[in-house]
Amino acid sequence: MAGHGPYSCGLDAAVDLVGGKWKALILWELHTGPRRFAELRRGLPGVSEKMLIQQLRELEADELVHREVYRQVPPKVEYSLTDFGVSLNQALLPLGDWGERHMARITTNRCR
Amino acid sequence: MAGHGPYSCGLDAAVDLVGGKWKALILWELHTGPRRFAELRRGLPGVSEKMLIQQLRELEADELVHREVYRQVPPKVEYSLTDFGVSLNQALLPLGDWGERHMARITTNRCR
DNA sequence: TGCGGTACTAACCGAAAGGTAAGTGGGATG
DNA sequence: CATCCCACTTACCTTTCGGTTAGTACCGCA
Numbered sequence: 424m425a426g427h428g429p430y431s432c433g434l435d436a437a438v439d440l441v442g443g444k445w446k447a448l449i450l451w452e453l454h455t456g457p458r459r460f461a462e463l464r465r466g467l468p469g470v471s472e473k474m475l476i477q478q479l480r481e482l483e484a485d486e487l488v489h490r491e492v493y494r495q496v497p498p499k500v501e502y503s504l505t506d507f508g509v510s511l512n513q514a515l516l517p518l519g520d521w522g523e524r525h526m527a528r529i530t531t532n533r534c535r
Numbered sequence: 536m537a538g539h540g541p542y543s544c545g546l547d548a549a550v551d552l553v554g555g556k557w558k559a560l561i562l563w564e565l566h567t568g569p570r571r572f573a574e575l576r577r578g579l580p581g582v583s584e585k586m587l588i589q590q591l592r593e594l595e596a597d598e599l600v601h602r603e604v605y606r607q608v609p610p611k612v613e614y615s616l617t618d619f620g621v622s623l624n625q626a627l628l629p630l631g632d633w634g635e636r637h638m639a640r641i642t643t644n645r646c647r
Numbered sequence: 648t649g650c651g652g653t654a655c656t657a658a659c660c661g662a663a664a665g666g667t668a669a670g671t672g673g674g675a676t677g
Numbered sequence: 678c679a680t681c682c683c684a685c686t687t688a689c690c691t692t693t694c695g696g697t698t699a700g701t702a703c704c705g706c707a
Contacts, residue, residue, distance in 0.1 A: 429642075431560055431580075433634030434627055436641045438550075438559045440634075444665070447550045448543055460684055468543075471666065476685060485644045496674040497682040507640070514633035515546055521626035522545030522552075528619070529548045530541075532597045556695065572654055583696065588655060608704040609652040 440485055440511065445470050445478045450504070451519070453488065454512050457503035487511060552597055552623065557582050557590045562616070563631070565600065566624050569615035599623060 430436040441447050445467060452458060452466045464475055479502060482488040487508035493499040504512065522529065542548040553559050557579060564570060564578045576587055591614060594600040599620035605611040616624065634641065 430634075430638065432563060432631065433636070433638060434559050434563055434631035435634070436638055437630045437634030438553055439645075440641065441550055442554055447546045451544060451546055461682095472685070473667080473687095474665065477665090484647065486640070492684095498673075498684055500684060507637070510637075511633060514629045517626045517629050518549045519544065519546035521623060522542075522547070522549030524545070525619070525622075526542065526545060526548055528598070529552060533551075535596065573652095584655070585657095585697080586695065589695090604654095610654055610703070612654060 437511070437514070440487065441515070443478050443481060445474055446482060447515075449475075449478060449482060450487065450508065450512055450515070453502060453504045453508070457491075457501050459499060459501055463502060482508070549623070549626070552599065553627070555590050555593060557586055558594060559627070561587075561590055561594060562599065562620065562624055562627070565614060565616045565620070569603075569613050572612055572614070575614060594620070 430439070441450065448467055448470075449463065452463060458466070460475070463479075464470060464472065467475065479488060479490070483490050486505055489503050489505050489508075491501045491503070493501065542551070553562065560579055560582075561575065564575060570578070572587070575591075576582060576584065579587065591600060591602070595602050598617055601615050601617050601620075603613045603615070605613065
């Protein structure tokens with residue numbers, strides 16, 4: 424996980440946190456409430472188990488996501504946003520709106 | 536430049552646009568006004584010429600940055616935000632603030 | 648000629664990120 | 678026993694990203 428060392432500004436640091444192919448989507452999926460692993464996977468078409476757990480582990484290390492292990496069979500592990508993660512998601516709202524509004528343009532530009 | 540094809544949501548698309556080691560910093564540097572290549576490079580400690588031009592080209596392709604070539608000697612090329620780029624920077628403000636406020640925590644978490 | 652200014656391009660390489668496939672553990676059930 | 682549930686882990690490989698190095702073009706000037 425290669426964040427460059429000292430960050431030049433807040434934006435640099437924040438963008439680093441959500442960098443990772445599936446992180447933004449995971450954060451968004453958890454916005455609506457806690458999810459079990461398989462639920463998360465179903466909500467993120469195309470993600471492999473390996474990539475999902477990897478990115479969840481990183482988000483957990485960054486204290487954005489909380490992982491709760493339930494001692495039961497079958498096993499149950501639940502992921503939810505920490506307060507820190509919730510605050511990040513709040514800060515991401517305007518960016519998400521912007522992306523939604525300009526989706527057609529972004530897509531067109533990326534296809535050339 | 537690996538944006539995954541269809542985006543699942545606006546956030547996914549927007550985060551893809553600023554993904555790239557130097558892009559957020561470049562967008563931020565241009566926030567205050569147009570810059571020539573060398574000026575940009577001086578404002579971004581650690582960036583190589585190759586990386587700078589590469590990321591500028593991508594930002595240009597995404598229509599976030601405008602490149603103006605002046606026919607003179609020595610050569611002068613000026614980079615500035617497009618209106619589209621300005622709107623993105625506006626949407627990034629809350630995220631930048633968030634990052635600034637939580638810088639210590641982000642840095643601590645990343646060092647473990 | 649060499650040197651400077653400015654803004655690149657190209658070749659090559661190593662590191663990092665992402666992915667596929669196979670396997671694990673602890674049960675419960677037929 | 679085999680099969681299922683759930684949530685992972687591991688080995689290996691491919692692709693992408695970021696970086697280093699050398700070079701280019703077009704001048705102006707000593």
